[in-house]
């Protein structure tokens with residue numbers, strides 16, 4: 288497995304949108320708008336590959352000079368539970384730290400809290416709803 292940053296608008300980005308649709312949006316009857324995807328041009332786009340096949344992905348969006356927001360964390364269905372998400376997390380945290388950021392936060396689905404806790408993220412604040420699912424803000428100092 289290899290991990291790398293990919294470019295917005297590239298063939299790999301199209302693969303990433305497909306994977307995110309499959310894992311994060313279609314099960315909820317939702318999709319991505321063009322505006323939503325256009326806004327990702329300034330984001331850090333990260334994916335795990337086996338040869339040409341994308342196994343998982345996530346996005347880092349800059350919130351301020353200290354903080355990155357992790358978004359769109361997804362591992363393909365039949366590959367979950369095999370350590371791919373963990374590899375993506377550690378690669379992603381290294382990228383944020385190398386760029387001088389001190390904190391990562393995310394809007395975590397309640398079903399994913401246990402996953403993020405494994406890496407030291409803590410829930411802050413109350414539950415809220417996003418894409419019709421219960422979420423919590425989680426964060427960690429790098």
Ligand SMILES: CC(C)(COP(=O)(O)OP(=O)(O)OC[C@H]1O[C@@H](n2cnc3c(N)ncnc32)[C@H](O)[C@@H]1OP(=O)(O)O)[C@@H](O)C(=O)NCCC(=O)NCCS
Pocket residue numbers: 310311360361362363366367368369370371372373374394395396398399400401402405
């Ligand atoms: C959540 C997700 C990204 C985790 O990736 P993954 O490749 O399945 O996770 P890993 O196999 O690397 O798991 C790492 C550790 O976290 C644990 N873990 C994984 N998913 C978990 C979950 N949903 N809840 C609690 N623990 C979880 C694993 O058991 C493993 O623990 P271990 O180190 O003690 O063995 C992936 O399951 C996924 O895409 N889920 C659907 C989409 C989603 O919910 N995305 C997050 C939105 S906020």
